[in-house]
């Protein structure tokens with residue numbers, strides 16, 4: 001068997017075209033959505049992601065606002081950048097690119113974000129609303145990558161109701177929150193959350209109909225672990241340096257060979273990554289529409 005491809009690039013392009021229409025409609029009402037980014041330091045990965053987000057914005061007509069701070073920025077400097085975006089009416093939604101440099105208190109920064117402008121869905125209020133199941137229309141944005149995984153499956157007609165989903169990884173942006181979406185009554189999956197302290201990872205992965213690999217450990221999910229016919233989402237990204245060429249290479253959590261066992265597989269790159277970016281744009285357009293409705 002060779003798995004069918006969960007094509008994140010093509011699906012993200014479709015979503016961006018839909019969002020461009022909603023942005024046009026908002027502009028006709030005098031509202032221009034604007035995405036802000038806070039980037040601290042010179043990490044090449046973070047710089048590339050932020051640059052990509054601003055390119056995406058240009059594509060769909062969203063304005064871009066950048067706060068780029070040096071690697072030695074203090075807690076107060078970072079918090080001041082957040083306060084500027086909170087106060088800027090041109091910024092309808094924004095993100096603080098993670099991870100922040102060592103020494104910066106990330107949770108304190110996330111708490112300062114205006115929940116109504118939280119394009120990542122990582123503010124405690126928004127994560128709390130997800131836990132409390134506050135109705136969709138009042139809820140602020142959902143975390144982008146979990147939303148990306150569900151949207152990628154939905155747009156390929158891959159159902160989740162009654163499925164056993166094994167989530168691998170307990171990070172804030174994916175592992176800890178995706179189960180909250182997967183177990184909503186309109187999705188109805190059953191979720192097992194595994195992590196580096198799990199005693200028998202292969203057992204849990206092997207029982208799953210759907211595997212969400214978000215550990216950030218290159219190749220941790222191998223073909224031998226995966227149940228034949230399972231759906232596999234390769235979410236994790238790690239930068240490894242090729243010892244021969246010295247070039248940085250992106251590697252997913254899913255090892256070669258899984259495509260021969262799975263029924264559907266999201267490639268990495270080209271799968272959940274582009275969808276995460278599309279869902280960030282969707283969050284920005286959603287928040288701008290909510291703000292426009294409130295006048």
Ligand SMILES: Nc1nc(=O)c2c([nH]1)NC[C@@H]1CN(c3ccc(C(=O)N[C@@H](CCC(=O)O)C(=O)O)cc3)C=[N+]21
Nearest residue numbers: 048095096097098099120144269270271273274276277
């Ligand atoms: N506040 C915050 N929000 C985030 O959403 C966030 C973050 N911090 N920190 C880092 C992670 C990582 N992340 C990715 C987004 C897109 C791709 C992506 O589009 N990747 C392309 C490849 C890009 C390349 O070649 O460099 C792909 O998968 O095809 C990857 C990774 C968002 N994150």
